[in-house]
Amino acid sequence: xxxxxxxxxxxxxxxxxxxxxxxxxxxxxxxxxxxxxxxxxxxxxxxxxxxxxxxxxxxxxxxxxxxxxxxxxxxxxxxxxxxxxxxxxxxxxxxxxxxxxxxxxxxxxxxxxxxxxxxxxxxxxxxxxxxxxxxxxxxxxxxxxxxxxxxxxxxxxxxxxxxxxxxxxxxxxxxxxxxxxxxxxxxxxxxxxxxxxxxxxxxxxxxxxxxxxxxxxxxxxxxxxxxxxxxxxxxxxxxxxxxxxxxxxxxxxxxxxxxxxxxxxxxxxxxxxxxxxxxxxxxxxx
Amino acid sequence: xxxxxxxxxxxxxxxxxxxxxxxxxxxxxxxxxxxxxxxxxxxxxxxxxxxxxxxxxxxxxxxxxxxxxxxxxxxxxxxxxxxxxxxxxxxxxxxxxxxxxxxxxxxxxxxxxxxxxxxxxxxxxxxxxxxxxxxxxxxxxxxxxxxxxxxxxxxxxxxxxxxxxxxxxxxxxxxxxxxxxxxxxxxxxxxxxxxxxxxxxxxxxxxxxxxxxxxxxxxxxxxxxxxxxxxxxxxxxxxxxxxxxxxxxxxxxxxxxxxxxxxxxxxxxxxxxxxxxxxxxxxxxxxxxxxxxxxxxxxxxxxxxxxxxxxxxxxxxxxxxxxxxxxxxxxxxxxxxxxxxxxxxxxxxxxxxxxxxxxxxxxxxxxxxxxxxxxxxxxxxxxxxxxxxxxxxxxxxxxxxxxxxxxxxxxxxxxxxxxxxxxxxxxxxxxxxxx
Numbered sequence: 001x002x003x004x005x006x007x008x009x010x011x012x013x014x015x016x017x018x019x020x021x022x023x024x025x026x027x028x029x030x031x032x033x034x035x036x037x038x039x040x041x042x043x044x045x046x047x048x049x050x051x052x053x054x055x056x057x058x059x060x061x062x063x064x065x066x067x068x069x070x071x072x073x074x075x076x077x078x079x080x081x082x083x084x085x086x087x088x089x090x091x092x093x094x095x096x097x098x099x100x101x102x103x104x105x106x107x108x109x110x111x112x113x114x115x116x117x118x119x120x121x122x123x124x125x126x127x128x129x130x131x132x133x134x135x136x137x138x139x140x141x142x143x144x145x146x147x148x149x150x151x152x153x154x155x156x157x158x159x160x161x162x163x164x165x166x167x168x169x170x171x172x173x174x175x176x177x178x179x180x181x182x183x184x185x186x187x188x189x190x191x192x193x194x195x196x197x198x199x200x201x202x203x204x205x206x207x208x209x210x211x212x213x214x215x216x217x218x219x220x221x222x223x224x225x226x227x228x229x230x231x232x233x234x235x236x237x238x239x240x241x242x243x244x245x246x247x248x249x250x251x252x253x254x255x256x257x258x259x260x261x262x263x264x265x266x267x268x269x270x271x272x273x274x275x276x277x278x279x280x281x282x283x284x285x286x
Numbered sequence: 287x288x289x290x291x292x293x294x295x296x297x298x299x300x301x302x303x304x305x306x307x308x309x310x311x312x313x314x315x316x317x318x319x320x321x322x323x324x325x326x327x328x329x330x331x332x333x334x335x336x337x338x339x340x341x342x343x344x345x346x347x348x349x350x351x352x353x354x355x356x357x358x359x360x361x362x363x364x365x366x367x368x369x370x371x372x373x374x375x376x377x378x379x380x381x382x383x384x385x386x387x388x389x390x391x392x393x394x395x396x397x398x399x400x401x402x403x404x405x406x407x408x409x410x411x412x413x414x415x416x417x418x419x420x421x422x423x424x425x426x427x428x429x430x431x432x433x434x435x436x437x438x439x440x441x442x443x444x445x446x447x448x449x450x451x452x453x454x455x456x457x458x459x460x461x462x463x464x465x466x467x468x469x470x471x472x473x474x475x476x477x478x479x480x481x482x483x484x485x486x487x488x489x490x491x492x493x494x495x496x497x498x499x500x501x502x503x504x505x506x507x508x509x510x511x512x513x514x515x516x517x518x519x520x521x522x523x524x525x526x527x528x529x530x531x532x533x534x535x536x537x538x539x540x541x542x543x544x545x546x547x548x549x550x551x552x553x554x555x556x557x558x559x560x561x562x563x564x565x566x567x568x569x570x571x572x573x574x575x576x577x578x579x580x581x582x583x584x585x586x587x588x589x590x591x592x593x594x595x596x597x598x599x600x601x602x603x604x605x606x607x608x609x610x611x612x613x614x615x616x617x618x619x620x621x622x623x624x625x626x627x628x629x630x631x632x633x634x635x636x637x638x639x640x641x642x643x644x645x646x647x648x649x650x651x652x653x654x655x656x657x658x659x660x661x662x663x664x665x666x667x668x669x670x671x672x673x674x675x676x677x678x679x680x681x682x683x684x685x686x687x688x689x690x691x692x693x694x695x696x697x698x699x700x701x702x703x704x705x706x707x708x709x710x711x712x713x714x715x716x717x718x719x720x721x
Contacts, residue, residue: 038360038361039356041360126523127523127535144522231472231688233471233525234471234694234697235698247684251353251681
C-alpha cells in the first residue's frame with residue numbers, strides 16, 4: 001500500500017465531510033446578505049451587511065451573548081466539579097455499587113425536553129411542584145423558580161442532565177489509575193488532598209479536557225430547555241444566542257436576520273473554542 | 287446554523303412526506319385545545335364515511351403550530367393538507383394566494399356562519415378558512431365566592447370594581463387566588479388579553495400614521511394596572527400561564543375570576559373535568575374608558591394550503607369538521623354543552639343547546655359585540671381587536687409580550703418595558719418600510 005494511494009482512497013470521505021460543512025455554512029452566509037423575509041416573498045436582493053446591523057442593534061443581542069457565556073461557564077463548572085466529587089466517592093467497592101452507578105448516570109439518557117418538562121411542572125412549579133411542597137411544609141413561601149431565577153433554573157436543569165456525563169467519563173478513567181502508585185503514596189504519608197492534586201488530577205487531565213470540550217459544544221446551543229421552560233423570558237433574562245436566532249427566524253420569519261445571527265453564533269463558538277483549547281489544550285499534548 | 291438545520295429538516299420532512307403522501311391520505315396540523323382533541327377522537331367517523339381517505343394528525347401548542355404552518359406555507363413545504371389557522375392569518379394568506387378559496391355546496395349552508403367571523407376569515411369576499419370554533423373573551427367567575435363576599439359582577443363592570451372583587455376573593459392560605467390572567471409571552475398568549483385591557487383603557491397599537499403607540503399614557507396606565515392586579519391578587523407563576531394552564535387552575539377551584547376565551551365556558555362548566563362546574567357564572571368584559579375592543583374576536587379555522595395535491599380530500603374533511611352535522615355528532619357523543627361554539631347561528635337557536643349550556647347568551651353577546659374594523663377608542667389604521675392584521679405583527683407582538691412578562695415578574699419597571707416595546711415595534715415597522 002503506497003501512501004499516495006491511501007490518500008486517494010480517503011478522498012471520498014474527506015470530500016463528503018467538507019461538503020457536509022461547507023454547503024450549510026455557505027448557504028447561511030449567502031442568506032445573511034440578502035433580503036429574505038418569509039412573509040414578503042417579493043422583497044429580495046443583496047443588502048450587504050444590514051441584516052448583521054439589525055441583529056447586532058437588537059437590544060437583546062448583548063444580554064443574549066452574556067447569557068450564553070454564563071450558561072456555558074456555570075454548567076461546565078458545576079458538572080466538572082460535581083462529576084469529579086461523585087466519581088471519586090463511588091471509586092471503591094461497596095454494596096450496591098452497580099445500581100448506584102446506573103442511577104447516577106441515568107439522567108443523561110433522558111430527552112432534554114422531557115427533562116425540562118419534569119423540572120418545570122413537577123419540581124419547580126410554585127403551586128403544585130415538589131419544591132413548593134417542601135417550602136410550604138416548613139412554613140416558607142414557595143419560590144417561583146422560573147420567574148424569579150430563570151437563568152439559574154436553567155443552569156440547574158442542564159447541570160442535572162450533564163453531570164452524569166462527566167461522572168461517566170471520570171468514573172471509567174479512575175478505574176485505570178495505578179493502584180500501586182496510590183499505595184506507595186499512602187505509605188509515604190501523602191494525605192487525601194496531596195494524592196488528589198499530585199496523582200488523580202494529572203491522571204484525569206485528558207478526560208477533563210474532553211468533558212469540557214464536548215460539553216461546551218453542546219451548551220453553546222442549548223435550546224430545548226429554554227423553549228420548554230421560560231421561552232427566553234421573563235423579558236430576555238434567559239434568552240441565549242440560539243434562542244434569539246429562533247425568535248428572529250420562527251417568530252419573526254426573517255431568514256436573512258436569523259442567518260446573520262447564525263454567523264454571529266459561529267464566530268462566538270470559535271472564540272470560546274480558541275480560549276478553551278488554549279487552556280485545556282496543554283493537557284492534551286502530553 | 288440553527289436555521290440551516292431547520293431548512294435541512296424541512297427538506298428531509300418534505301422528502302419523507304412526499305414519499306408517504308399516498309392518494310387518499312391527508313395530514314392535518316392543529317392546536318392542542320380540547321375541541322381539536324375531540325375532533326381527532328371523532329375522526330374514525332369521518333374515515334368510516336370516506337373509506338378511501340386516511341387522516342394523519344400533527345398536534346402542537348399554539349406558538350409551535352404558528353411557526354410550523356407559517357414556515358411550511360411560505361417555503362412551499364407541502365407537509366400539510368389542512369392547516370388550523372386563525373383570523374390573523376386567513377386574510378393575509380388569502381391575499382397572497384397561499385390558500386385555496388373554499389366553496390361549499392348548499393347543504394353546508396355558509397350563510398349560517400356568524401357574519402363577523404365569516405368576514406374575518408375572508409379576503410375580497412372569498413372565504414379562505416372555515417371556522418371550527420369561534421370565541422370572544424368574557425369574565426368567568428365563581429358565583430359562590432362572589433356572593434359570599436357580598437359583591438356582584440354585572441356586564442361590563444369597571445376595572446376598578448373588578449380589582450375590588452379580586453381583592454375580596456383573594457385567600458391564598460385557602461388555596462384560592464383572586465384573579466387569574468394570562469402572563470406567558472406570545473402575541474396570541476398574554477398580548478391577546480393585554481391588548482383588550484389596553485383597548486378598554488383607550489389605548490391602541492398604532493397611530494394613524496402607523497407609528498407604534500406603545501409610549502402613550504393609556505398603555506402605561508393599562509399595563510401598570512395589569513401588573514399591579516396580578517401581582518397582588520393573582521397566583522404565583524403567572525408568567526408561565528396561558529389558556530390551558532389557567533383552565534387547569536380554574537377546574538381545580540384555585541381561581542376566583544378569569545377573563546379569557548369564551549370557549550373556556552364549556553370546559554369550566556363540564557362536571558367531567560371541573561370541580562366547580564356548578565359554581566361558575568359569566569359576564570361581559572370589564573371596561574375603563576370604553577367598551578370598544580374590550581373583548582377579542584378569534585376563530586380557530588381550517589384552511590387548505592395552495593400547494594397541496596390532496597385539495598379534494600382536504601375539502602371533504604373541512605366540510606365534515608365544520609358542518610352542522612359535526613356539531614350534532616359531538617352533541618350525541620358528549621352532550622350539547624360540549625359542542626364547538628361561536629361559529630353558526632343555528633347552534634345558538636337550537637333549543638337543546640340553549641337548555642344544556644349556561645353560558646350561551648353571554649358567549650353570543652360577546653362574539654356579536656366584537657368588531658375588528660372598529661376596536662379602538664380613537665381611530666386606528668389597522669383591522670383586528672387583539673392584534674393588527676399586518677405581517678409584522680407576529681414579531682412585534684412576541685417581542686412586546688416578552689417585555690410584558692418581564693414587567694409582570696418585576697425584573698424591570700413597566701415604564702422600561704413599554705419603552706423597550708416601543709423601540710422593538712419601531713424597528714420592525716421601519717424594517718417593513720411603513721415610514
